[in-house]
Amino acid sequence: MIPLATTLPEHSNDGYVAAAYIVFFAIVLIYVAIMAVRLGRVERKVEALRGEAKNEAPSARAGDTSILEDPGAPPERPGRAQEHSLTSPPRGGEQAGETV
């Protein structure tokens, strides 16, 4: 059985405990920060695409910009065919489940 202390130890290494927890939360924070930067990049691309679509839409699609409304939409679970390899994004029009 593990013995328990009845009083606080005189030489407690509080610094080590603090360091361990700080390191752990720092790792998580760094990861979240990297993800946030990537997300910002994605948002900028969405905005650029939206602008592109607005320019092209009147002539080519008669105002149909529905293909750009997806990134913020809740159904984030694409069909099986929409989840592709990490290095090869799907080619437009080749995948089942695409709206276009």
Added chain:
Amino acid sequence: MRSPGLRALSISTVAAFCVSLGLVFFYAPIEAEEGFVQKIFYLHVPLAIVTLSGFVIGGLCAIAHLRTREARWDLRSYVAIHMSLIFGVGVLITGSIWAHASWGHWWVWNEPTLVSFLIIFLLYATYQPLRFAIEDPERQARYASVFAITAGAFVPLNFIAVRLSASYVHPRVLGSASNLPGSMMFTFLVSLVAMALLFATLCSYELTAKRTRIMLKARSRILGYQS
């Protein structure tokens, strides 16, 4: 990127961590031999368990990928291993801090538990270079799955081998040698749940981000947009 499931998962993770930290610092008793330093146990051990489980989950997803040939399983396998590697860095650092506080050394090379974890970590550290060295996506996914299965099988084998090892100074938590008092065990289990939730949340976040990027690239191609 908005997903009700992800939001609920994130909120429950934060709540679980608040409860866990509260229990660690205000409820769990102080151990007599190690003193306050033993509080690292509630961070380091759940982190190690979740990391090793993540590697095994990556292997299981890889099996599903090879059986079904569905790319989503490959993506899940990749994300589980990727996240486990990040958590693995945390395990090594917090373990070293705890070792220095308890044993006076940052690393003990004749301790099987430490060395075996380092071997597993280094083994998985080769996963991404191996994966991204292959250009053909089909082959890349297939080879990565084979690697994930082989390495995933190595994790429990390694665990058993370390258990059978005679000499160790690293404390045992799981098994008959564990004699944690009720309050400590309860705190440990809550910490384990919190860590598992954090892993699930970050995996879910990463998966959602990857899917969004894939969809965005697809739509960029449809529009002929060059980033």
